[in-house]
Structure formats: structure tokens, C-alpha cells
Amino acid sequence: MNLEQKRRAAIMPDGDGLLRAVVRAFDGEIYVSGADYLLSYMNDRLVDRIGRNAVGEPCHAALQGRKTPCPFCVMDQVLRGETVRFDIRDPASGRWYQSVNAPVPRGEGGPLLLSMITDVHERKMAETALKDGASCRMPGEVLRRAGVRLRRNFGNIVGESPAMQQVYDEILNAAASDANVILYGEPGTGKELVAHAIHDLSDRRNHRFVPVHCGAIPENLFESEFFGYVRGAFSGANTDREGYIAYADRGTLFLDEIGEISPHMQVKLLRVIEGGGYTPVGSNQVEKTNVRIIGATNRDLKDHVRRRLLREDFYFRIHILPIYLPPLRERKEDLSLLIDHFLMIHGGKLNLRPITGKEMERLHEHDWPGNVRELQSVIIRYCAMKGIDLTASDPGSPKTLDPGGGVPADGTLRQLVEGYEKGVIASALARHRWHRTLVARLLGVDRKTLFIKMHRYGLIDGPQRPRNSGNNRPR
Known part of the structure; x- marks a missing residue:
């Protein structure tokens, strides 16, 4: 070793010591996981936030409380050797975070995923103040701007075609809003999967997702199924029972085949959507609810309006955020x-x-x-x-x-x-x-x-x- 090498060795820490110093100085959360999603490392900040050391647990379960990988997970891209950066908004707190995800090479078993999360909320708010109209910017645009363009899957939805990339962006946009959504698509295109993905990413994800197939409910049972009933309302009503509307309170009500609802019941649902509440069958007490509607249909609802099968006011209340699912x-x-x-x-x-x-x-x-x-x-x-x-x-x-x-x-x-x-x-x-x-x-x-x-x-x-x-x- 020459004199210059000895001088550098004297002033530079060893590799492990340098890594520990960098991790301690990092102002954010760090974790490492493998292709099986199991956590192999968490820094102290992350341990403090979730209240325990979750090494050995699936990252989506320990950090997000999910049973399946997160819809925004970039594991597949990182395992291919890519470094992926994007900003994302936490639906629970409303704060913005930057996620940097990089591969960590190792001898055998393929690379690991190193994820570094930092709070960038103040920066995002400053950008919003500087850019006219930027307050309407949605996570889908953020992800596109950050370079996350090609996704092979989104939660339980599979596809990497341009048409599906557009659907993924629209899911993110819808999840960042609380407006009603209407999903258009032929039978078998995955409308319920899309509805569930929107719910899982929204502020309502900790409450119920209640799917209802409107075409399967007889007209004479529609009111009691949706609004519930009180004891004694009719023969066989031996106890009070809440309907779908109450059951989905603070969550999401997914109305599959929404075009099958009769005009008579559209009036009653419209009152709920507009905040007027509902009355259970046999009761005179108006109940209030906070529910988001995601409708789905394979019909042309504009044609339904023309044929007077769908009320125009009901159409405009549900047709706020349309998403079109491509056929296979x-x-x-x-x-x-x-x-x-x-x-x-x-x-x-x-x-x-x-x-x-x-x-x-x-x-x-x-x-x-x-x-x-x-x-x-x-x-x-x-x-x-x-x-x-x-x-x-x-x-x-x-x-x-x-x-x-x-x-x-x-x-x-x-x-x-x-x-x-x-x-x-x-x-x-x-x-x-x-x-x-x-x-x-x-x-x-x-x-x-x-x-x-x-x-x-x-x-x-x-x-x-x-x-x-x-x-x-x-x-």
C-alpha cells in the first residue's frame, strides 16, 4: 500500500460503518424485502412508526395492513434491475411521500428491493401553490411524470397493454377523489376488480366494500334490500335489519348492472346520493348515510336515458368519473x-x-x-x-x-x-x-x-x- 492509499484508508470509515452512518442520517423510512415480499430489514424510524420490528412478515401486511401486494408495488420492475422513483399520496393522512425503490444485488437468489420513503408534503404543497390548476393533479399524473409507465398488474388486475395502463391511471385518479364512479365494460372485463381497487386505494379503504348485483334483486324486494326494514314492517319481519345502504356506511357501495334499477327506485336512490337520507321499510325515521357509489354496466346508459329507462337526473349523479374497460x-x-x-x-x-x-x-x-x-x-x-x-x-x-x-x-x-x-x-x-x-x-x-x-x-x-x-x- 503506497502513502496515498494509507492516507485515504486512515480518513475513510470501513464499508459497514459508512453504511450504518448513512442509514442513521437518512431522514425517512427504509426497508428491504425479497421477491417473496418478506421484510429482511427495517430502519429504526419505520420500526417506531408501526410499533414493532416486522422482519420476516410480508411488507404489504406489516406496513399497509393488506392481505395482497399493494397496487402501487414496483417489485417486478426492481427485480428486473430498474430503479423506480415516484411520489404518492397517503389516503389516510393526505400527506405526500416520495418512494425510491432500487435493486440490491446479492450472490444467490436474485436481487432484493430497497425502498426509501421520505415525506415531501411541504414541497408538493409549494408546487401546488406555484402552478395554476395544479391542485387538481391526481396520483396517476404524478406516477406518469415520475416514469412509472409500464405496469404488468395492478392489485388483482393483470395486463400491461396501453389500454390497461390508461385504466390503471384512471383508477388512481378515482381513488384520490370521493366522486361517484361509473365503470363501462362488457361482461367478464373485470369491473368488480376495478371497483375494489379504487376502494382499496381510497380514504374509505378501512370500511366496507359492499357489492350488489342490481339485476338479481326482484323489484318488490328492492326497497327492503337497500334500505332495510324494522320489526313488524311485514309478515316475517321479526327483527330489525339494515340494508345495503346502512351496511356500506363510510365505505363503498358497488352497484353492478346499475342500468337494471327501475325508474321508481332510481328516485329513492337519488335522494340518498344527494344527501337526503332514506327511510327503512316500516319506519318513519329518516336515516343519514355517508356512502360512495361505484356503478358498473355493460349497457349504453345514454341510450337508456333516451328510452326513458334511466332518469336523466340519476344519470348525471352517477356518471361523474367514467372508466371504460377494454374487451380482451x-x-x-x-x-x-x-x-x-x-x-x-x-x-x-x-x-x-x-x-x-x-x-x-x-x-x-x-x-x-x-x-x-x-x-x-x-x-x-x-x-x-x-x-x-x-x-x-x-x-x-x-x-x-x-x-x-x-x-x-x-x-x-x-x-x-x-x-x-x-x-x-x-x-x-x-x-x-x-x-x-x-x-x-x-x-x-x-x-x-x-x-x-x-x-x-x-x-x-x-x-x-x-x-x-x-x-x-x-x-
Whole structure:
């Protein structure tokens, strides 16, 4: 070591000491996590904020109280070696933070994610004061300006096409507002997933998300379902029961197929939306509520207004922040991502052969009238029958036992019949969102027989029942 090297060594601290000094001096929160999202390091400031050392826990659970990764997570980009910076607003406090996310190389197992969070609220407020109209700037614009342009997924929504990038930005914009939202999209495009993402990012995320399928509620039950009733209001009303409006108080009420609401009930809902409250059936007491409406439809609501199926005043109250979800045929560049996503969910433990190039070509040529929901059904059948079968998705196609349509060509008659039966049950479950009672009725068997067959064919581990099932209704 020459004289100059000795002089530098004498005045420079060792690497570990320098790193510790930098971490102590950093005026913000630091954490490190891996591809499995488990925390491997937290600085003292972060430990103090959440009240414990959460090393070993998933970062989204420990820091955000979520069961799944955050919609704004950039783990996939960082693991590809990118450094991602963006500003984001905390819906709970309203304060702005800057997040710098960088890869940390290591010998084996791939890089880790180093995330450094600093409070930049005063700077953001100063920018707002200096820029005319900047007070209306939404997080989506902030993320675009910060360079976060390509996202492969957003919460449980999958897609990296330009059309989906636009949807992600609109989700962020809607989440930063408390205005009513209307989602337009064909069946199977993921309207409920988008509604839930908006809720999860909004100030209302700590309160209920209540989905209601308006087309499934008979007209004579609509008022009691939405507004509840008091004891003695009608025969069988033995106790008070709150309706969907009260159940969603301070949260989000998702009205799927909002165009199916009759003009008579639109008047009553309009009063709630305008802050006039509601009256439970059998009561004379006006109740107040604080609820955000997110509607969804596959109809042309302007045409409904022209045909007097939708009141004009009701239309203008719900059509404030419109979001248009693209059909799958217009974003086929997302097919590979979606296929991998559904294979991971439905075929994770199965020893499946890869989808061939010819099969992928057929998938890309298909028009997908049922959109993402239809694709999910096709992948579930593939996992069950080891073959791509697009004919079963067509309601008009004959249901024949065709060995070329996904059923193995070789085997005993019993094996062939069981393979076909497994595919039929899997397809029916997927089409009807794993509503087992409904599937049993449609297939003409009792529930016990369906459950026995589901156990036999390994079809028990399906997705959760949809959120507008009876388990989520107010009682």
C-alpha cells in the first residue's frame, strides 16, 4: 500500500460503518424485502412508526395492513434491475411521500428491493401553490411524470397493454377523489376488480366494500334490500335489519348492472346520493348515510336515458368519473400474462404440459366474447382436461364427447367419460363463479353429488365466492 492509499484508508470509515452512518442520517423510512415480499430489514424510524420490528412478515401486511401486494408495488420492475422513483399520496393522512425503490444485488437468489420513503408534503404543497390548476393533479399524473409507465398488474388486475395502463391511471385518479364512479365494460372485463381497487386505494379503504348485483334483486324486494326494514314492517319481519345502504356506511357501495334499477327506485336512490337520507321499510325515521357509489354496466346508459329507462337526473349523479374497460379482443397483447396468471392459480400443483405454439395461435385468433372470464374458464378446462378447448365456451356449440376437443384420445371408456365429466363440472363452476348450489341445479344433480364429484376430480380449491354472495349481505 503506497502513502496515498494509507492516507485515504486512515480518513475513510470501513464499508459497514459508512453504511450504518448513512442509514442513521437518512431522514425517512427504509426497508428491504425479497421477491417473496418478506421484510429482511427495517430502519429504526419505520420500526417506531408501526410499533414493532416486522422482519420476516410480508411488507404489504406489516406496513399497509393488506392481505395482497399493494397496487402501487414496483417489485417486478426492481427485480428486473430498474430503479423506480415516484411520489404518492397517503389516503389516510393526505400527506405526500416520495418512494425510491432500487435493486440490491446479492450472490444467490436474485436481487432484493430497497425502498426509501421520505415525506415531501411541504414541497408538493409549494408546487401546488406555484402552478395554476395544479391542485387538481391526481396520483396517476404524478406516477406518469415520475416514469412509472409500464405496469404488468395492478392489485388483482393483470395486463400491461396501453389500454390497461390508461385504466390503471384512471383508477388512481378515482381513488384520490370521493366522486361517484361509473365503470363501462362488457361482461367478464373485470369491473368488480376495478371497483375494489379504487376502494382499496381510497380514504374509505378501512370500511366496507359492499357489492350488489342490481339485476338479481326482484323489484318488490328492492326497497327492503337497500334500505332495510324494522320489526313488524311485514309478515316475517321479526327483527330489525339494515340494508345495503346502512351496511356500506363510510365505505363503498358497488352497484353492478346499475342500468337494471327501475325508474321508481332510481328516485329513492337519488335522494340518498344527494344527501337526503332514506327511510327503512316500516319506519318513519329518516336515516343519514355517508356512502360512495361505484356503478358498473355493460349497457349504453345514454341510450337508456333516451328510452326513458334511466332518469336523466340519476344519470348525471352517477356518471361523474367514467372508466371504460377494454374487451380482451382489443388487448390481446395481455393474453400471455393472463394465461400465466390463471395457470398459477388453477394449475400450480399440477404437472401440466406446456401450451403448444399451435394452441397459443388458436388462443390469439379467438375473439373472446366472454372476455377474461371466458379465458379463465378455458384455462381451468386445460388444467382439468390437459387440452385447450374453445368450443365449450360457445353457448351454441354442441356438447359432444370429442377426443380432439380436450378429452384424452386414449384410455378406457370410464376414463374418457370421467375426463369429460370433470371438464364439464370445471367449466360450469368457472362460468358461474364457483356458485356450487347454482351449478348443481343447472347440471341437474343435488349438492351432495356435486361435492362428491368435485372431491373426486380435485376441484375443491377454487376461488372465493363472489363478494355479493349471501355471506356479505347485511343482516
